[in-house]
Amino acid sequence: MHPSTEELFSIARNYWPSTEEYYLKGEASPENQRLGALWQEKLKRIDRWWAMLDELKEELPELTIGDATATLHASFRCTAYSKKVNQQRSALVGCLSIIAPVFTVYGLEFEYQGETRTVSRICFEPLPAYMQGPAGVIARKIETMFGASALPREVADTPVPLFVEWKKPPHTTLFHALFSSTPERIP
Template sequence: MSPEQLLSIVRHYWPSTEEYYLRGEASPELERLQALWQQELKKLDKWWALLDELEVELPGFNIGDGTATSDASFRCIAYSGRTDPHHFAVVGCLSILAPVLTVYGLEFEETEERRRVIRICFEPLPAEMQQPARVMARKIEAGFGASALPREVAETPIPLFVEWRAPPETTLFHALFASRPEIIP
């Protein structure tokens, strides 16, 4: 899909002004997004089956679900099994707005008190993230008929308000997948 086609889709689900956010109300666009989530949540069993498949295909990784209905995608996470303070996770996203997916990585360090993201990694991913990213992308594509969204398209700026993002920093990535990709459970 072209950036223009994707923008046309996401305009239907994200507002072009912050008026409703400032009033603490759901805009008509956000109401449509929540209604779409009610339909998409019927696919949750299929999504959980994907997580089960990832557990088999990615031994040594802890697999989890990072889906949040405030965003516009199902998200799965493969946490590295490393035991040193520096860890990484690979996150696979399946948009509910268009048949597209993306995979990205996070490097973080964990202390007794909290986990701190050191870096968000997009294409090209560091070497240790590439194999789990390929597996995730392949499984999401096969199971849900989505195709990978090229990074240059994902980075297209859009004039919409997506949760905590406002123009000019809002991109198609934020509207299709996650407004705060660094936040995972």
């Protein structure tokens, strides 16, 4: 069972400011400093995350599994791309929040113009049929290895009055605060 929406908001506001004062000054807010300190602790145990990626590589040999973690977000992130060159039109992204015991898996569909890749669509619940099998494997692996629970989409979409990187209210949601303010950006 996942924490309530109210509990998740309370957790998130401990790590993201409610004003843009510090961003405008180019300084870290007290909340951002807490997130940075938490990342320092979590990175000491990143080997568990990498072990999960290794297991996913074995369980999903048809996909290229990679790490997309960036400490400006509030989650460990992994990517799963098709190995077939002509099918690299989509990816799955698994996110494990470092601030709350929740995770999500979402999809990205791409368009290419020459060598330039752009995201044409972010796919949340329900995922397209072709993404569901591998997404289920990623979700079960995160849940099993880290004890996190899937964050329901309706909770993830809850607006929050927080500044998450350069995402400002009223466009900021719990998804942004718990996982990533730029879900479309992956390597």
